[in-house]
Amino acid sequence: MFEAKDFFDLGLKFHGHKCPAMPLGLKAACAAMNALGVERSKDKELMLLAETADNHAMGCFVDGLMTVTGCTYGKSNIKKLYYGKMAFTLIDTKSKKAVRVSLKPKFVDKMLTESPFIAERKKGIPPQDVDPKITDPLIEKVLNLKEEDFLDISPVFDYDFKKIPGVMEADFCDVCGEAVYIDKLKFIDGKQVCIPCSDKIAQK
Template identity: 70%
Template sequence: MMQAKDFFEVGLKFHGHKCPAMPLGLRAGAAAMNALGAERSQDKELVLLAETGNDHAAGCFVDGLMTITGCTYGKSNIKKTYYGKMAFTLIDTQKQKAVRVQLKPEFFGKMLQSPFVQQRKQGVPPQDVPASITDPLVEGVMKRAEEEFLDISPVFDYPFEKGKGTFDTDLCEACGERVFVHKLQDVKGKKVCIPCAEKTK
């Protein structure tokens, strides 16, 4: 059984500052993995679809998800949908099962009224918010019962077809840089990379 507390220190180092949202990701990710009976992803056993974006509060949630699930951008097994929701779907590609987890709307609404968020709204960087404000919130997240802040769907079927990684490369005939072949474009009979193709538009 996954325990968020076992990944807390790693999550802090990876994320870079202490805030309530990263631990929320740890807790939510652990809940999803436990619902699926899944282990941390070593390769692409798990795929995560995060419904967050990149221009709103609490995006730090995703770093917690990545830390505990092992779904990372380097392994290409996490994607953002940019829906602007504090929710995600975790897919077990081997069992072809998935679960969707979201922060309860009323909990998230109250969270955005917290002293931490008020400081952030005033332009205070997260690492400069006083520990007297941050620490109790983080501790509360780590100790809170799941049912108080998470909506966890029933596990459902999720047919998932794994793609094959590309190992073949070639040189762009415009800039000379090496490119994975599936990203080369045909422009006037030449194989060119995406940036060079865009320059010709």
């Protein structure tokens, strides 16, 4: 069984600062892993579809998800859907089974409107500068939350996952000379060019 407390030190080192949202991600990810009965992803055994976006108050949630699941941007087995929701779907690519986990709406509302940590953040105080007397008790509270008090966990469902082969070949941009994986080369006026160089050509 996956337990969030077992991942907290790793998550904190990876994430960089103390806050309530990262351990919320740890807790939610553990719930998803236990529901699917899977192991941490070493390669692309798992795929995670995060419904979060950028620059919103609890974006640190995603670092907790990555810490537990082993889904990372480097392995290309996590994607942001930019829905602006505190939710995600975890997919077992081998069994083609998945589970969707979301934070309960009332829980999110309470955090955003009543949390002293969020109140400090709204003042423009960086997360690492929020008084530990505020942050530490909130983290401890999060790590001891019962799943039913803050998570909605779907039944495990079938997911028609289609594996995309990795691109193993690169060539060179005829304009800047840099190496580019061949699926991202564009062909303009008889030249093969990278995306930034193609944009510059289009602007001329």
